[in-house]
Amino acid sequence: MTITQLLKHLQSGKPLDAVYLIMGQMDYFQRRLKTAFKNVIPEAEQTMNFASYDLETVPLAVGLDDAMAAPFFGERRVVCLDDPVFLTGETKKSKVEHDLDSLEKYLTAPMPSTVLVFFAPYAKLDGRKKIVKQLKKAATTIELGDFSERDVRQFFQAQLQQDAYTIDDNALNQLIQRTDADLTLMMNEKDKLELFSLPEHHIALDAVTGLVRQTLTQNVFDLVNRVLAKNTAGAVALYRELLQAKEEPLRINAILQGQFRLLIQTKVLAKQGYSQGKLASTLKVHPYRVKLALQTQRRFQLTDLNRAYLGLYKVERQMKSTALDPELLFSLFMTQFAGQKVTV
Numbered sequence: 001m002t003i004t005q006l007l008k009h010l011q012s013g014k015p016l017d018a019v020y021l022i023m024g025q026m027d028y029f030q031r032r033l034k035t036a037f038k039n040v041i042p043e044a045e046q047t048m049n050f051a052s053y054d055l056e057t058v059p060l061a062v063g064l065d066d067a068m069a070a071p072f073f074g075e076r077r078v079v080c081l082d083d084p085v086f087l088t089g090e091t092k093k094s095k096v097e098h099d100l101d102s103l104e105k106y107l108t109a110p111m112p113s114t115v116l117v118f119f120a121p122y123a124k125l126d127g128r129k130k131i132v133k134q135l136k137k138a139a140t141t142i143e144l145g146d147f148s149e150r151d152v153r154q155f156f157q158a159q160l161q162q163d164a165y166t167i168d169d170n171a172l173n174q175l176i177q178r179t180d181a182d183l184t185l186m187m188n189e190k191d192k193l194e195l196f197s198l199p200e201h202h203i204a205l206d207a208v209t210g211l212v213r214q215t216l217t218q219n220v221f222d223l224v225n226r227v228l229a230k231n232t233a234g235a236v237a238l239y240r241e242l243l244q245a246k247e248e249p250l251r252i253n254a255i256l257q258g259q260f261r262l263l264i265q266t267k268v269l270a271k272q273g274y275s276q277g278k279l280a281s282t283l284k285v286h287p288y289r290v291k292l293a294l295q296t297q298r299r300f301q302l303t304d305l306n307r308a309y310l311g312l313y314k315v316e317r318q319m320k321s322t323a324l325d326p327e328l329l330f331s332l333f334m335t336q337f338a339g340q341k342v343t344v
Helices: 003-012 027-038 043-049 060-067 100-108 130-138 149-162 169-179 183-196 205-211 216-228 232-244 249-271 276-283 287-297 302-321 326-339
Strands: 019-024 050-054 077-082 114-120 140-144
Touching: 003 027, 003 140, 019 027, 019 130, 027 077, 027 114, 027 140, 027 183, 043 050, 050 060, 060 077, 060 100, 100 130, 149 169, 149 183, 149 287, 169 183, 169 205, 169 216, 183 205, 216 232, 216 249, 216 287, 216 302, 232 249, 232 326, 249 276, 249 287, 249 302, 249 326, 276 287, 302 326
Parallel strands: 019 114, 019 140, 050 077, 077 114
Antiparallel strands: none
8 A cells, every 4th residue: 555545545534454554764754644543533532542652662562552442432543653663673772671472462353443553664674573574464564665856856746736836946956955855854844935935826946045954964965065176165164154053063074974985885886887776775875865976976086085085084083082173174184185186
């Protein structure tokens, strides 16, 4: 079942399955589906017949006890269980103990009047685990796969159309760039952009540039381009702006290193014939970031990418081991990087 099919089914008033498993890291759809599940309970009954538990802090047994209770003056209960990390291969010790035997027992005979929904914000589950096999067998599963840039464009425009709004192509391009094609971030900006664009019901470029801040990742991507262009003044100026915006120097440096690591990986794998889709899957990176990396890496030699990455690693060590000013360290890195003769 697809996301759209499930949303329509939840709104139709038709009977629901006993157990659902919502998988994937699309936060916008996770939240939208939870709201839709809540709304199958009449508003007057929601206080007693709808519950949501975060399994990172609440024992599974608490949620199962609620699921096994009869509805209170209503036809059904909906119980949502968030972050069931025990379904993954993650090895970190949980803050709470979870009774998986009770879950196995429940899945063999779910409460007929309860809809139990697992929200699993993970790329994949550990299919070797007995509880995962049993849950997938018992549950209706919906996978929220990564949207491509094209999917994001189409979905966002469709949501605007429902509100009787349109958007300029250059405005949409800028919005995608400033949010890294993250649908959750785009939808968070939608109401603000629509309100600004009254009464014309048309979103222009100035609305996006005036209201939507670039993500730190996008700012750092611009910084990467200035570094590779050996534009020392421009790179230092942007670095200073990030510091003035209260961004942590170590975080800026870490994202910078991550961008250069992605460029190196993309360049090496692209030479081996990897497509954009295969790169995104292999590197576990959003397709839009891979698209930008492919466009960037073609313009630069691998030697430059490697030198920049190693230089930033040195900056990180200095930040952690000395009291030198981060902006000074970055300026020294840029001076050395821009001045060194490159052997192609």
